[in-house]
Amino acid sequence: MIMKNKYLIILSAILIVSCAKKTETRTSKNENVSSYVDPFIGTGGHGHTYPGATVPFGMLQVSPVNGISEWDWCSGYHYSDDVAIGFSHLSLSGTGIGDLADILFMPVNKAVDLSTNPISRDSIPYKSSYSHKNEKATPGYYQVFLENHNVNVELTTSKRTAYHKYTFKEGDTQSVVINLGFAINWDKSIETFLKVEDEHTISGYRYSTGWAKNQKVFFVAKFSKPIVNYKLSADGNTTDKDLVKGIKTSTQLFFDGAKNKELLAKVALSSVSVENAKDNLDAKEETFETTKSEAETLWNSALSQIVVETPTDSLKTIFYTALYHAQLAPVTFSDKNGQFRLENDSIVTAKNYTAYSTLSLWDTFRAEHPLLTLIAPDRVSDMVNSMLAFYDTKKILPVWTLYGNETNTMTGYHSIPVIVDAYQKGIRGFDAEKAYEAMKNTMMQDDRGLIYYKKYGFIPYSLLDESVTITLEYAYDDWCVAQMARALGKEADYQYFLNRSKAYQQLFDKKSGFMRGKSVDGKSWNAPFDPKHSNHREQTDYTEGNAWQHSWFVPQAVDDLIAIHGGNEIFTSRLEKLFTESSEITGDNVSADITGLIGQYAHGNEPSHHIAYMFNHANQPWRTQYWARHIMDTQYNTTPNGLSGNEDCGQMSAWYVLSSIGLYPMNPASGEYEIGSPIFEKSTIKLPENKTFMIEAEYVSHTNFYIQSATLNGKPFTKTTLSHQDILKGGTLHFVMGNKPNKNWGIKNKAQQLTKK
Incomplete structure (x- = not known):
């Protein structure tokens, strides 16, 4: 009788747990995520x-x-x-x-x-x-x-x-x-x-x-x-x-x-x-209450494109608020009849697309626009068409568009990587040839320092402020143009822009390990040099930052950047020092944008956002896992002070959304995501054609953030990158997590490295 009761108790417990699990799963699928x-x-x-x-x-x-x-x-x-x-x-x-x-x-x-x-x-x-x-x-x-x-x-x-x-x-x-x-x-x-x-x-x-x-x-x-x-x-x-x-x-x-x-x-x-x-x-029949209810429905649909599962509600709050902030901008700009105003007062009509403005491209090209290719791909081509409509006014692609106006705020022409990213990922709702013409014409004109960039192969510091940042960003934009040229079969253009995209090599000072301002003679450096020095937007070689924060912007050629440093050991030593150096910023006019400091890494401003993922390319993916998780834990919380710097129209939040599920587009136009450290037990990305892509992190916890092993659709997975096309196929990426680094996972052997070179 005692044994019988014991078995009944065990059976009851199993049934209760089973029901609880079913209820939990059902709730996670149907919860009001907003x-x-x-x-x-x-x-x-x-x-x-x-x-x-x-x-x-x-x-x-x-x-x-x-x-x-x-x-x-x-x-x-x-x-x-x-x-x-x-x-x-x-x-x-x-x-x-x-x-x-x-x-x-x-x-x-x-x-x-x-x-x-x-x-x-x-x-x-x-x-x-x-x-x-x-x-x-x-x-x-x-x-x-x-x-x-x-x-x-x-x-x-x-x-x-x-x-x-x-x-x-x-x-x-x-x-x-x-x-x-x-x-x-x-x-x-x-x-x-x-x-x-x-x-x-x-x-x-x-x-x-x-x-x-x-x-x-x-x-x-x-x-x-x-x-x-x-x-x-x-x-x-x-x-x-x-x-x-x-x-x-x-x-x-x-x-x-x-x-x-x-x-x-x-x-x-x-x-x-x-x-x-x-x-x-809106029509007369719409009321306050029906509109409020419809707004909630719209948000629930938008926020449910990625469903995360975790017992920690605070993590859900941070995640879904980040996903919310990542979908506030760009904003609808065309009227119901398709019309909108450009800065020259011409009225144009968006035919078969919605025009958008508030394009904070210096920020959002890094992670928000890549995120949108996953969660709102139907809007991406409209955003590209909006950029092309703004291009029509001046024959130059937009830099930072506010209410139909070009503000020319910040550096580079980062509508270019947004367009290339869309095309590389198979989004075709725009004229690719016109887009390429816009990109090429933009990078071949003379404004905003391009005249010097073309003449010298870099921008000399004596000719333009923020010369290092601008050179590095133009080099990246050139790489993006090259990829589009190759995709469209324009081989001569591909070679031309690919060669120009190596401009970063001109500014690398091997002795100090930093990108530095160089003079017109192409030999001497801007001196005296203090890598911690910041001078906000004037008489400086760096935009809203210093040499520590800007010397890593070569997302198109990380392997070459490692090589010119002298190899993995020197590169990772310097990269690690970025995070462990003292957080002192020197100068009398320090940029207020340098916030969220971890050493000299400044998460509160966008130039730092890709850096933690560079360890993957130097055979130390466990350092990427460590620092990605550390940034998530320290730079985001559930209070009004929960962002470590300007949200910048979705970029700060998009970084968290992607990083928290274990992915990040270190090179935003490559069509690939770096593997980081997933924070949720399970993340499900909803895809077209009713497909899903799931990322599972077995044993993940506050201390278990190191990847021990991984499988993709049941097969061993040892790469530190995942392609957008692999995600679109649907399936499951399964990680086993632990509290100590597995220094064998994600490592390229010498033969692989030689093949890649």
Whole structure:
């Protein structure tokens, strides 16, 4: 009897565990993954993200504005703040330059004086305090209670329409201030216009200059209640007319609050015209609640493209928030009818594609765009077509496009690797010959130092600031052009650009082990030399960094970089020292972008992002595994300070998304991913044709981050790279993890190395 009971107990336990496992698996497949996202991550520190509402790659980003013009308020919002001056409809996610925050709405419960020009936030008459205790953000939704006005604000969006829901205190005045003259940081209005069209509708436009030099935003807003009174103001003058124009215009609208406490507004924008904004406005039957629900559905679909399994909820929060941030930009720019405005004021039509802007290419070419080829391949060709549309205006590919304007921010022409990466991975929804023409013409013109690069084979430091960084990045762009030339059968061009892509060899100082500024004579170095020295964007050889951080940017020829260092031993010794050197940065004008330091490695800025994966090429993959995991553990967390530097439109987060599943595109246009250290027990990538690619990490834990062995579809796998094409076939990459490095896994023997050479 005792034995029988014992067997029953064991059998029951097995059944309970089995059911629990089935439930866990079912839950992981059907869970609301958007619930793990915390949009406040990155809104503190130097993350520069916003917490407001948007949909994946949406046209609108309706978000709170604090009203301070400083670096950490580049998105309009910073978590350290507790004052709001309104809610704008365009926001930048994680950039280092502040712009947008256009078309500002603010619900208030009293009449305010709009005739004065506030000299600071303190003198804005409609500002309000708020508490983070009464603030909430989820994908596609934002809510905050304005204490001074006793108004609860809720925001959501569709692809091209923002929805506002204001709940006033019973009996209070119901009013909304709209300010078109307000600007943050570099932006300023140059002409604005407001018109009360009827008792429910107001429209207008805002022309401004700033980071985007020719920014034209048209809008229309429809309210759920009739406007019973209003005041219009332009440059300090108030009028009772129904329209007003000036440099700075604003209005206060009053509504009848007798029947209910809620006031709703729908707002749509356009870069083209008020008529297009009206066309972009959602149909009448759409409500706040249905739009909020649809936004959540859209986010769940976008976030479910990669499903991760782990018992640690904080890791899911970091991962899915990163996956969320990686799909905020680029943003939809073309209207419902396909039209959009270019910086020369020409209106063009996107035919059979959606045009995108906010192309932060110096950052996003590294990991975000490669990530999109996995999770949103249908959008990639549209983004390439958008770059080609911008190319048509100046016959040069874009550098950093904001609201249809070329800002020429940062170095290189990194639309090139994005295009080549797409083509190499089989994405064909664009004209390849036109794309190649655009790439070739861009790299053969003379602007932005290319005249010196072509003449000397590198850029001499005396002729252009940031010469080392620019030379290295042009060399990489050249390599990318060469790959496209070869793919299209242009052998002469292939050889020409491949030869030019070796420009990095000109700048390598074997004695010091660094890439250094070289003089016009091609022999002498820029001296004195301090590899820790930083001088932000002027009289420097490096962009937002120093020699320690920029000397490794040769992703197209890592094996050759190792060779010119003197071999694996010297290379890995110097690479290891990057992470273990003291974190002192010298100089009187140190770049604020040098953040997230591990030794001299700066994860808070993009030039460092590929470096940890270079150990793979020097026969020390266990060091890649160690440092990749160390970066994940130390540079990301679940607080508002959870990003170690500017998010930069998705790049900081894309690094984590890919690294955490064990992959990283060290050379973003190669079509290959380096193997790192997976952090999740299982990651499932959803692919076209209902295929999946699974990455399993058996025994993975906080201490078990070293790869012991691996199989791909059941066969032994010993390479440290995996091709995009292998992923697209579907299957399973299975790792066995341990707490000590297996120094035999992923090692190339001498015969393999000689064959590769």
